[in-house]
Amino acid sequence: MATDLGELLVPFMPTIRVPRTGDRVYKSECAFSYDSPESDGGLYVCMNTFLGFGREHVERHYRKTGQSVYMHLKRHVKELNRDFNGDDYEYEDEAKLVIFPDHYEIPLPNIEELPALVSESVTIACDAVLNAASAYKNPEPDSWEEELQVSKHARSLRQQENGVRIPPSGWKCAKCELRENLWLNLTDGSVLCGKWFFDGSGGNGHALDHYKETKFSLAVKLDTITPDGADIYSFDEEEAVLDPHIAEHLSHFGIDMLKMQRTENGHHIDNHVPSRPSEWEVIQESGLKLKAVYGSGYTGIRNLGNSCYLSTTMQVLFSIPEFQRCVAVYWMTCLCLPTRAKLGHGLLSGQYSKPPIKSELIEQQQHRGISPRMFKALVSKGHPEFSSNRQQDAQEFFLHFINVVERNSSGSENPSDVFRFVVEERVQCCQSQKVRYTQRVDYLMQLPVPVEAATNREELIAYEVKRKDAEENMRAPPEPVRARVPFTACLQAFTEPENVPDFWSSALQAKSAGVKTSRFASFPDYMVVQLKKFTFGVDWVPKKLDVSVDVPDFLDLNRLRGMGLQAGEEELPDLTPPIVIPEDTRGLMCVPMFGDGVCSCTHVCLCLSDRLCLSSALEIDEAAVMQLAEMGFPLEACRKAVYYTGNMGAEMAFNWIIAHMEEPDFAEPLAVPAYMEPDLPSPSLPTATPLDNQPPEESIAILTSMGFPRHHTIRALRATNNNLERALDWIFTHPESEEESEALDSTLSPDQELSSPRIRDGPGRYELFAFISHMGTSTMSGHYVCHIKKEGRWVIYNDHRVCLSERPPRELGYIYFYRRLSTC
Numbered sequence: 001m002a003t004d005l006g007e008l009l010v011p012f013m014p015t016i017r018v019p020r021t022g023d024r025v026y027k028s029e030c031a032f033s034y035d036s037p038e039s040d041g042g043l044y045v046c047m048n049t050f051l052g053f054g055r056e057h058v059e060r061h062y063r064k065t066g067q068s069v070y071m072h073l074k075r076h077v078k079e080l081n082r083d084f085n086g087d088d089y090e091y092e093d094e095a096k097l098v099i100f101p102d103h104y105e106i107p108l109p110n111i112e113e114l115p116a117l118v119s120e121s122v123t124i125a126c127d128a129v130l131n132a133a134s135a136y137k138n139p140e141p142d143s144w145e146e147e148l149q150v151s152k153h154a155r156s157l158r159q160q161e162n163g164v165r166i167p168p169s170g171w172k173c174a175k176c177e178l179r180e181n182l183w184l185n186l187t188d189g190s191v192l193c194g195k196w197f198f199d200g201s202g203g204n205g206h207a208l209d210h211y212k213e214t215k216f217s218l219a220v221k222l223d224t225i226t227p228d229g230a231d232i233y234s235f236d237e238e239e240a241v242l243d244p245h246i247a248e249h250l251s252h253f254g255i256d257m258l259k260m261q262r263t264e265n266g267h268h269i270d271n272h273v274p275s276r277p278s279e280w281e282v283i284q285e286s287g288l289k290l291k292a293v294y295g296s297g298y299t300g301i302r303n304l305g306n307s308c309y310l311s312t313t314m315q316v317l318f319s320i321p322e323f324q325r326c327v328a329v330y331w332m333t334c335l336c337l338p339t340r341a342k343l344g345h346g347l348l349s350g351q352y353s354k355p356p357i358k359s360e361l362i363e364q365q366q367h368r369g370i371s372p373r374m375f376k377a378l379v380s381k382g383h384p385e386f387s388s389n390r391q392q393d394a395q396e397f398f399l400h401f402i403n404v405v406e407r408n409s410s411g412s413e414n415p416s417d418v419f420r421f422v423v424e425e426r427v428q429c430c431q432s433q434k435v436r437y438t439q440r441v442d443y444l445m446q447l448p449v450p451v452e453a454a455t456n457r458e459e460l461i462a463y464e465v466k467r468k469d470a471e472e473n474m475r476a477p478p479e480p481v482r483a484r485v486p487f488t489a490c491l492q493a494f495t496e497p498e499n500v501p502d503f504w505s506s507a508l509q510a511k512s513a514g515v516k517t518s519r520f521a522s523f524p525d526y527m528v529v530q531l532k533k534f535t536f537g538v539d540w541v542p543k544k545l546d547v548s549v550d551v552p553d554f555l556d557l558n559r560l561r562g563m564g565l566q567a568g569e570e571e572l573p574d575l576t577p578p579i580v581i582p583e584d585t586r587g588l589m590c591v592p593m594f595g596d597g598v599c600s601c602t603h604v605c606l607c608l609s610d611r612l613c614l615s616s617a618l619e620i621d622e623a624a625v626m627q628l629a630e631m632g633f634p635l636e637a638c639r640k641a642v643y644y645t646g647n648m649g650a651e652m653a654f655n656w657i658i659a660h661m662e663e664p665d666f667a668e669p670l671a672v673p674a675y676m677e678p679d680l681p682s683p684s685l686p687t688a689t690p691l692d693n694q695p696p697e698e699s700i701a702i703l704t705s706m707g708f709p710r711h712h713t714i715r716a717l718r719a720t721n722n723n724l725e726r727a728l729d730w731i732f733t734h735p736e737s738e739e740e741s742e743a744l745d746s747t748l749s750p751d752q753e754l755s756s757p758r759i760r761d762g763p764g765r766y767e768l769f770a771f772i773s774h775m776g777t778s779t780m781s782g783h784y785v786c787h788i789k790k791e792g793r794w795v796i797y798n799d800h801r802v803c804l805s806e807r808p809p810r811e812l813g814y815i816y817f818y819r820r821l822s823t824c
Helices: 002-015 055-065 110-115 117-129 207-213 244-249 280-283 308-317 321-333 338-348 359-363 373-379 396-409 457-472 488-496 622-629 635-644 650-660 697-704 712-720 726-733 738-745
Strands: 043-046 067-082 087-097 104-107 183-184 192-195 218-221 230-235 237-244 260-261 268-270 421-429 435-440 445-447 483-485 514-520 524-529 534-536 542-544 545-548 554-556 765-775 783-790 795-800 799-802 816-820
Touching: 002 067, 002 087, 002 117, 043 055, 067 117, 087 110, 087 117, 104 445, 183 207, 192 207, 218 244, 280 765, 308 338, 308 373, 308 396, 308 765, 308 783, 308 795, 338 373, 373 396, 396 816, 445 488, 483 488, 488 514, 622 635, 622 650, 635 650, 697 712, 697 726, 712 726
Parallel strands: 445 524, 483 545
Antiparallel strands: 043 067, 067 087, 087 104, 183 192, 183 218, 218 230, 230 237, 260 268, 421 435, 421 514, 524 816, 534 542, 554 765, 765 783, 765 816, 783 795, 795 799
């Protein structure tokens, strides 16, 4: 029998490859679905392209490509060891070769019995596939996590018997009285400040100075102590460390870490002291017996580590019919396109949300959710923040995803049309009283949260007095008080005029005071409302407002519709303000943007409207960039800020960041216009592709195995310098039906393609159907969950857990989603 199977393999030997350096082996999850070796049908790995397929897709891949030899991987639950988390499993893996179309199976242990001609080469290929790292399990270099080592001082630490006892709050540095970034020396109990860190926490380095004087090495950060541990630093070893005896060392100074828990304001409280339910408990509906739900639309998303901002956003979007239709269209089009709709199909199909099977070992695995790893890699590719493992702002990701959809919806249905609306902005010169009306496209409504309008102001003032008194007298802090702000006050703050900084009046041709008001020129099908809960303190450290807002179930915005230029209003002249050039312009060339004139610059250059003076050799001040990045702003945003303010210092760049941080492309990479020398060809003219630029045949085979036509894959590889990942993106953004107009399309930017955006207008009356909530003190940390109203009932989506909601915390939401009410 072995000889017969060996003879069957011989015709396919040229198609069996050994993975080489750089090859990605997709052996943990299907490329088009969430089937895995743990699924009923297992996973099939093509021995030529190393793509993985579930049972539903492997037959189609064989029919489309003719690839016949696959490695079938199946994982069985062998034993379930229930620890306190119930998460430990023991598995038994099974692997065999399968030859299509007749499904001949060869168990891998039996390969050695095959004829020598086949056995050696097939064994090498199979071993290489089994030992290769999965393409979905990258080392993740951007992760914040690092493996800590036990300090060499931990076991031999000698603590002084000096009677020092540390209170639960009211800490301050013994040398400078700072109250943040405080470290407790574990030898003598000194409380001293740390140094200035990249995350905005500040100090004067007194803890380090104390170590230099005393050589007392170990210190613990006071606001990190929980029953699970604490942040410990060794000045001698110059790194964060572990202390196995930390509970004993803390008890020496009167701290019982098993009774401590971290609160939202950084203080610690005793677990036995009754307190109000925390934000975390209210939003996650902790303590309530929530009933799990299963089926289509009720599939959870596994948390990859700080990926909840993505999961909650996509859960809401895929509850909208327009996004659901796009998933169906992509899924049914052809074999290749499901890679774009994989997440949506996984959420909507119901295949990965089934009730647990009773009395089976696999019971605990039935509803662990689907992994967004492939989707995250695709949608965040090239983005400095979303491609990392750090926590992000859900609002920023929403706008980023809409931008990705806009770029990739040319010539097809664009589901983001349901969010697009036009804002009418009215700017008035306070001195001349003349006005200017402009319009811009937006996708969400940002509402200020005026804490001064809180209905419990007296209670807040009393709490602040008690808090300061507790700090000064080193007593436990009082029970926190959350500001209650009416939603009507937020709407009122949105409608009020705001000052325009550095306003240049074209009527006066000079700087003047100006005010701006915003109204709606159109109302979208779906209105997204963001409460601006995140702000900056006086020390530039991002912080979150602890507020509750009585957000309504029904919203009427009709009174906010703009009416355009009114009778009696006089428009500002249509003049362009002068462009200010930095003083140090020596050696820089000023290039006209249009026309053939030559501009001669001085310190202030007054250019005509058909010219733009730019420094062709402007360098970015990297010191200023890093100074801004250390405050926690995205690196690319810092580079843009320094560039657009002409290297005039970190303070000017910071002001630019504050003014532009809410723009959709705030964190996008800096795109500097490329100006060519006079003797170079114009970049707008298409250049010929060298005839000898024939892509590697292996790259062509990988793309064609995914269902793309050969001639289309060759075009894609040539256009992307034979880069496989970029070629895949190119194919998606250049559908084959549009190849005839490829030369024209390739010269159009996304902005040019959207020069006439599709606007859906209608009445401004809406009903709330979903909201995303954030827990924590900053967008750089914490956790997101979302609530969605489906079939007349609210459902909470908390990572992979999907349950019926008992008490939807509407008042603590961050981003709210409304749908237009149908007219009666």
